Amino acid sequence: MSNDYHTPVLLEGVLEYLITKPEGIYVDATIGGGGHAGGILGRLSPQGKLVGFDTDSDAIEYSKQRLSNYKQRVIVIRENFIRMKSSLQEHNLNNVNGVLFDLGISSFQIDKPDKGFSFRRDERLDMRMDKSQALDAERLVNTTDAKELETIFREYGEERFARRIAQAIVRERMRKPIETTGSLASLIEEVVGKKFTQKSLARIFQAMRIVVNDELNSLRRALRDAVELLTEGGRIVVIS
Ligand SMILES: C[S@@+](CC[C@H](N)C(=O)[O-])C[C@H]1O[C@@H](n2cnc3c(N)ncnc32)[C@H](O)[C@@H]1O
Numbered sequence: 097m098s099n100d101y102h103t104p105v106l107l108e109g110v111l112e113y114l115i116t117k118p119e120g121i122y123v124d125a126t127i128g129g130g131g132h133a134g135g136i137l138g139r140l141s142p143q144g145k146l147v148g149f150d151t152d153s154d155a156i157e158y159s160k161q162r163l164s165n166y167k168q169r170v171i172v173i174r175e176n177f178i179r180m181k182s183s184l185q186e187h188n189l190n191n192v193n194g195v196l197f198d199l200g201i202s203s204f205q206i207d208k209p210d211k212g213f214s215f216r217r218d219e220r221l222d223m224r225m226d227k228s229q230a231l232d233a234e235r236l237v238n239t240t241d242a243k244e245l246e247t248i249f250r251e252y253g254e255e256r257f258a259r260r261i262a263q264a265i266v267r268e269r270m271r272k273p274i275e276t277t278g279s280l281a282s283l284i285e286e287v288v289g290k291k292f293t294q295k296s297l298a299r300i301f302q303a304m305r306i307v308v309n310d311e312l313n314s315l316r317r318a319l320r321d322a323v324e325l326l327t328e329g330g331r332i333v334v335i336s
Contacts, residue, residue, distance in 0.1 A: 101129025101130075101131070101155075101158050101162075101202060101204045102128050102129040102131055102202035102203045103131065104135060107132060107135045110132055110136075110196060110333055110335070111135055111136065111139050113331060113333050114136065114194040114196055114331055115136065115193075115194060116193060116194065116329055116330065116331060117144075118140050118143075118144055119141045119143035120140070120144055120145075120192070120193030120194065120327075120330075121144070121145045121146075121147070121189060121191075121192045121193055122136055122140070122144070122145070122146045122147075122192060122193060122194045122195070123146070123147050123149070123180065123184070123322075123325070124136065124146060124147075124148040124149070124198075125149050125177040125196060125197045125322070126149070126177065126196075126197055126199065127148030127149060127150045127155060127159045127172060128150060128152075128159065128198065128204070129155065129158050129159055129162065129202060129204060130148065130158065130159030130160075130162040130163050130172075133146055133148050133159060133163060133170070134162060134163060136196070137163065137166050137169060137170060140169075142169075144169065145170070145171075146166075146170050146171075147170075147171045147172075147173065147184060147187070147189065147192075148163075148170065148171070148173065149172075149173050149174075149175050149180055150174065150175075150225075151174065151175070151176045151225045151226035151309075152205065152225045152226065153227065154204065154208070155202065155204070156172055156173075156174045159172055160172045171187060176226065177314060178314040178317050178318055180195075180318055180322070180325075181321040181324065181325060184325065191326070191327045191330075192325050192327065193326070193329075194326075194330055194331045194332070194333070195322040195325065195326070195331075195332045196332075196333050196335075197315070197318070197319075197332070197333070197334045197335065197336075198335045199311075199315070199334065199335060199336045200336075201213055201225070201305070210222070211223070212224075212232070212233060212277060213301070213305060214301075215277050215280070215281045215297045215298075215301050217277065218276050218277060218279075219276060219277050220234065220275060220276055221233040221234040221237060221274070221275060221277055222234065223301075223305050223308045223309070224308060225309050226309075233304050233305075233308050234273075234274070234275055236304060236307060236308055237265060237280060238273050238274060241266070242262045242265075243262075245258075245261075245262035245265060245266070246258045246259045246261075246262040246263075248303050248304070248307050249261060249303050252302065252303035252306040252307060253299035253303030254299060255296060255299040255300055255303065257292070257296060260287050261283075261284055261287050261288070261296070264284075264286065264287045265283065277301075280300075281293075281297055285297075319332070319334075
Protein backbone atom coordinates (compact mmCIF):
# COMPACT_ATOMS: atom_id res chain seq x y z
CA MET A 97 0.00 0.00 0.00
CA SER A 98 1.20 3.52 -0.64
CA ASN A 99 1.60 6.38 1.80
CA ASP A 100 -1.73 7.95 0.86
CA TYR A 101 -2.96 7.62 4.46
CA HIS A 102 -0.07 9.53 5.97
CA THR A 103 3.51 10.03 4.85
CA PRO A 104 5.75 8.98 7.74
CA VAL A 105 8.08 11.81 8.68
CA LEU A 106 11.70 11.37 9.77
CA LEU A 107 11.53 7.65 8.96
CA GLU A 108 15.29 7.08 8.63
CA GLY A 109 15.98 8.98 11.85
CA VAL A 110 13.31 6.99 13.70
CA LEU A 111 14.77 3.68 12.56
CA GLU A 112 18.29 4.75 13.44
CA TYR A 113 17.45 5.93 16.96
CA LEU A 114 14.76 3.41 17.87
CA ILE A 115 16.19 0.07 16.83
CA THR A 116 18.96 -1.17 19.08
CA LYS A 117 18.23 -4.90 18.77
CA PRO A 118 16.85 -6.25 15.47
CA GLU A 119 15.31 -9.31 17.14
CA GLY A 120 13.64 -7.17 19.83
CA ILE A 121 10.07 -6.09 20.57
CA TYR A 122 8.99 -2.59 19.56
CA VAL A 123 5.87 -0.53 20.19
CA ASP A 124 4.40 2.02 17.81
CA ALA A 125 2.10 3.91 20.20
CA THR A 126 0.50 5.89 17.34
CA ILE A 127 0.43 3.49 14.42
CA GLY A 128 -1.79 5.61 12.13
CA GLY A 129 -1.45 4.29 8.58
CA GLY A 130 1.42 1.99 9.58
CA GLY A 131 4.11 3.86 7.65
CA HIS A 132 6.63 3.95 10.49
CA ALA A 133 5.53 0.51 11.68
CA GLY A 134 6.20 -0.97 8.23
CA GLY A 135 9.62 0.69 8.20
CA ILE A 136 10.43 -0.72 11.65
CA LEU A 137 9.29 -4.26 10.75
CA GLY A 138 11.28 -4.08 7.53
CA ARG A 139 14.41 -3.24 9.51
CA LEU A 140 13.93 -5.93 12.19
CA SER A 141 15.13 -9.51 11.84
CA PRO A 142 12.51 -12.28 11.33
CA GLN A 143 12.41 -12.72 15.14
CA GLY A 144 11.64 -9.04 15.78
CA LYS A 145 8.06 -8.04 16.68
CA LEU A 146 5.95 -4.89 16.72
CA VAL A 147 2.85 -3.96 18.69
CA GLY A 148 0.92 -0.96 17.39
CA PHE A 149 -1.74 1.18 19.09
CA ASP A 150 -4.19 3.78 17.84
CA THR A 151 -7.50 5.12 19.12
CA ASP A 152 -8.85 5.66 15.64
CA SER A 153 -10.66 2.67 14.13
CA ASP A 154 -9.82 3.79 10.57
CA ALA A 155 -6.12 3.77 11.44
CA ILE A 156 -6.42 0.28 12.91
CA GLU A 157 -8.15 -1.09 9.83
CA TYR A 158 -5.72 0.55 7.44
CA SER A 159 -2.53 -0.41 9.26
CA LYS A 160 -3.68 -4.00 9.81
CA GLN A 161 -4.17 -4.38 6.10
CA ARG A 162 -0.92 -2.64 5.25
CA LEU A 163 1.08 -4.84 7.63
CA SER A 164 -0.74 -8.10 6.84
CA ASN A 165 2.39 -9.61 5.25
CA TYR A 166 4.12 -9.59 8.62
CA LYS A 167 1.49 -11.93 10.13
CA GLN A 168 2.63 -13.24 13.56
CA ARG A 169 5.24 -10.53 13.95
CA VAL A 170 2.71 -7.75 14.40
CA ILE A 171 -0.20 -7.04 16.75
CA VAL A 172 -2.38 -3.99 16.11
CA ILE A 173 -4.59 -2.89 19.00
CA ARG A 174 -7.31 -0.25 19.09
CA GLU A 175 -6.48 1.43 22.35
CA ASN A 176 -5.41 4.78 23.73
CA PHE A 177 -1.69 4.70 24.48
CA ILE A 178 -2.56 5.73 28.04
CA ARG A 179 -3.45 2.03 28.49
CA MET A 180 -0.43 0.73 26.60
CA LYS A 181 1.20 -0.89 29.61
CA SER A 182 -1.80 -2.94 30.75
CA SER A 183 -2.62 -3.84 27.19
CA LEU A 184 0.91 -5.15 26.59
CA GLN A 185 0.73 -7.10 29.84
CA GLU A 186 -2.43 -8.80 28.57
CA HIS A 187 -0.24 -10.08 25.73
CA ASN A 188 2.38 -11.22 28.28
CA LEU A 189 4.74 -8.44 27.28
CA ASN A 190 6.36 -6.75 30.26
CA ASN A 191 9.42 -5.31 28.56
CA VAL A 192 10.10 -3.86 25.15
CA ASN A 193 13.18 -2.59 23.33
CA GLY A 194 11.71 0.60 21.95
CA VAL A 195 8.59 2.78 21.89
CA LEU A 196 7.73 5.28 19.17
CA PHE A 197 5.27 8.17 19.60
CA ASP A 198 4.39 10.15 16.45
CA LEU A 199 2.17 12.79 18.02
CA GLY A 200 -0.76 14.70 16.56
CA ILE A 201 -3.09 13.71 13.77
CA SER A 202 -2.51 12.01 10.45
CA SER A 203 -3.10 13.55 7.03
CA PHE A 204 -5.97 11.08 6.68
CA GLN A 205 -7.68 12.46 9.78
CA ILE A 206 -7.32 16.02 8.48
CA ASP A 207 -8.57 15.13 5.01
CA LYS A 208 -11.45 12.78 5.85
CA PRO A 209 -14.67 14.83 5.84
CA ASP A 210 -16.42 13.29 8.87
CA LYS A 211 -13.57 13.77 11.36
CA GLY A 212 -14.25 17.47 11.97
CA PHE A 213 -10.60 18.45 12.48
CA SER A 214 -10.27 20.80 9.55
CA PHE A 215 -11.26 24.45 9.22
CA ARG A 216 -10.67 24.22 5.46
CA ARG A 217 -14.04 22.47 4.98
CA ASP A 218 -17.43 23.01 6.52
CA GLU A 219 -18.30 19.93 8.56
CA ARG A 220 -19.70 18.99 11.95
CA LEU A 221 -17.41 20.02 14.81
CA ASP A 222 -16.12 16.69 16.07
CA MET A 223 -12.32 16.25 16.49
CA ARG A 224 -12.56 12.95 18.38
CA MET A 225 -9.87 10.47 17.43
CA ASP A 226 -11.86 7.87 19.36
CA LYS A 227 -15.46 8.09 18.17
CA SER A 228 -16.73 6.20 21.22
CA GLN A 229 -15.93 9.00 23.66
CA ALA A 230 -18.65 11.46 24.68
CA LEU A 231 -16.77 14.77 24.54
CA ASP A 232 -16.46 16.23 21.06
CA ALA A 233 -15.60 19.71 19.80
CA GLU A 234 -19.24 20.72 19.44
CA ARG A 235 -19.94 19.96 23.08
CA LEU A 236 -16.73 21.68 24.16
CA VAL A 237 -17.55 24.88 22.28
CA ASN A 238 -21.18 25.03 23.36
CA THR A 239 -20.89 24.14 27.05
CA THR A 240 -17.56 25.47 28.32
CA ASP A 241 -17.73 28.83 30.10
CA ALA A 242 -15.95 31.86 28.66
CA LYS A 243 -13.16 31.90 31.22
CA GLU A 244 -12.28 28.27 30.62
CA LEU A 245 -12.48 28.63 26.83
CA GLU A 246 -10.10 31.56 27.09
CA THR A 247 -7.66 29.45 29.16
CA ILE A 248 -7.87 26.60 26.64
CA PHE A 249 -7.14 28.92 23.70
CA ARG A 250 -4.30 30.62 25.55
CA GLU A 251 -2.67 27.54 27.09
CA TYR A 252 -2.95 25.07 24.24
CA GLY A 253 -3.08 27.42 21.27
CA GLU A 254 -1.03 30.41 22.48
CA GLU A 255 -3.73 32.54 20.86
CA ARG A 256 -3.42 36.23 21.61
CA PHE A 257 -7.09 36.95 20.85
CA ALA A 258 -8.12 34.16 23.27
CA ARG A 259 -10.42 36.30 25.44
CA ARG A 260 -12.21 38.02 22.56
CA ILE A 261 -12.76 34.74 20.73
CA ALA A 262 -14.07 33.02 23.89
CA GLN A 263 -16.49 35.89 24.55
CA ALA A 264 -17.69 35.92 20.94
CA ILE A 265 -18.36 32.17 21.12
CA VAL A 266 -20.44 32.54 24.26
CA ARG A 267 -22.44 35.42 22.72
CA GLU A 268 -23.04 33.52 19.48
CA ARG A 269 -24.16 30.29 21.14
CA MET A 270 -26.81 32.16 23.14
CA ARG A 271 -28.32 32.97 19.77
CA LYS A 272 -27.83 29.48 18.32
CA PRO A 273 -25.48 26.52 18.94
CA ILE A 274 -22.20 26.47 17.02
CA GLU A 275 -22.33 23.15 15.23
CA THR A 276 -19.89 23.28 12.33
CA THR A 277 -16.25 24.05 11.64
CA GLY A 278 -17.48 26.65 9.13
CA SER A 279 -19.58 28.59 11.62
CA LEU A 280 -16.76 28.59 14.17
CA ALA A 281 -14.27 29.69 11.51
CA SER A 282 -16.51 32.61 10.38
CA LEU A 283 -16.93 33.72 13.96
CA ILE A 284 -13.16 33.68 14.54
CA GLU A 285 -12.62 35.63 11.33
CA GLU A 286 -15.09 38.29 12.53
CA VAL A 287 -13.17 38.65 15.79
CA VAL A 288 -9.57 38.66 14.56
CA GLY A 289 -9.97 40.14 11.08
CA LYS A 290 -9.04 38.60 7.73
CA LYS A 291 -5.31 39.21 8.06
CA PHE A 292 -4.95 37.04 11.20
CA THR A 293 -7.65 34.48 10.45
CA GLN A 294 -5.53 31.57 9.18
CA LYS A 295 -3.09 31.62 12.09
CA SER A 296 -5.81 32.05 14.69
CA LEU A 297 -7.85 29.24 13.17
CA ALA A 298 -4.85 26.89 13.29
CA ARG A 299 -4.20 27.80 16.92
CA ILE A 300 -7.82 27.55 18.09
CA PHE A 301 -8.43 24.27 16.29
CA GLN A 302 -5.22 22.82 17.72
CA ALA A 303 -6.20 23.90 21.25
CA MET A 304 -9.63 22.31 20.92
CA ARG A 305 -8.18 19.09 19.52
CA ILE A 306 -5.77 18.82 22.45
CA VAL A 307 -8.60 19.22 24.98
CA VAL A 308 -11.14 17.00 23.21
CA ASN A 309 -8.62 14.15 23.07
CA ASP A 310 -7.04 14.90 26.45
CA GLU A 311 -3.73 14.71 24.63
CA LEU A 312 -1.36 16.08 27.25
CA ASN A 313 -2.57 13.91 30.13
CA SER A 314 -2.40 10.80 27.96
CA LEU A 315 1.10 11.66 26.86
CA ARG A 316 2.34 12.41 30.38
CA ARG A 317 1.14 9.05 31.64
CA ALA A 318 2.21 7.08 28.55
CA LEU A 319 5.75 8.48 28.61
CA ARG A 320 6.11 7.39 32.23
CA ASP A 321 4.81 3.91 31.39
CA ALA A 322 7.06 3.69 28.34
CA VAL A 323 10.13 4.35 30.50
CA GLU A 324 9.04 1.54 32.84
CA LEU A 325 8.47 -0.83 29.95
CA LEU A 326 11.92 -0.41 28.42
CA THR A 327 14.58 -3.06 28.83
CA GLU A 328 18.10 -1.92 29.56
CA GLY A 329 19.45 0.02 26.59
CA GLY A 330 15.95 0.42 25.12
CA ARG A 331 14.85 3.71 23.62
CA ILE A 332 11.84 6.01 23.30
CA VAL A 333 11.51 8.15 20.19
CA VAL A 334 8.98 10.99 20.10
CA ILE A 335 8.09 13.01 17.01
CA SER A 336 6.35 16.22 18.02
C1 LIG B 1 0.77 11.51 13.13
S1 LIG B 1 -0.30 10.17 13.16
C2 LIG B 1 0.77 8.77 13.13
C3 LIG B 1 1.16 8.37 11.74
C4 LIG B 1 1.97 7.09 11.69
N1 LIG B 1 3.24 7.23 12.37
C5 LIG B 1 2.19 6.63 10.27
O1 LIG B 1 3.33 6.35 9.89
O2 LIG B 1 1.19 6.54 9.54
C6 LIG B 1 -0.84 10.12 14.83
C7 LIG B 1 -1.77 8.98 15.16
O3 LIG B 1 -1.83 8.91 16.57
C8 LIG B 1 -3.14 8.55 16.94
N2 LIG B 1 -3.29 8.96 18.34
C9 LIG B 1 -3.33 10.21 18.84
N3 LIG B 1 -3.44 10.19 20.19
C10 LIG B 1 -3.45 8.87 20.53
C11 LIG B 1 -3.53 8.20 21.79
N4 LIG B 1 -3.66 8.86 22.94
N5 LIG B 1 -3.49 6.86 21.79
C12 LIG B 1 -3.37 6.16 20.63
N6 LIG B 1 -3.30 6.75 19.41
C13 LIG B 1 -3.34 8.09 19.38
C14 LIG B 1 -4.01 9.28 15.97
O4 LIG B 1 -5.28 8.67 15.86
C15 LIG B 1 -3.19 9.17 14.68
O5 LIG B 1 -3.59 8.07 13.91
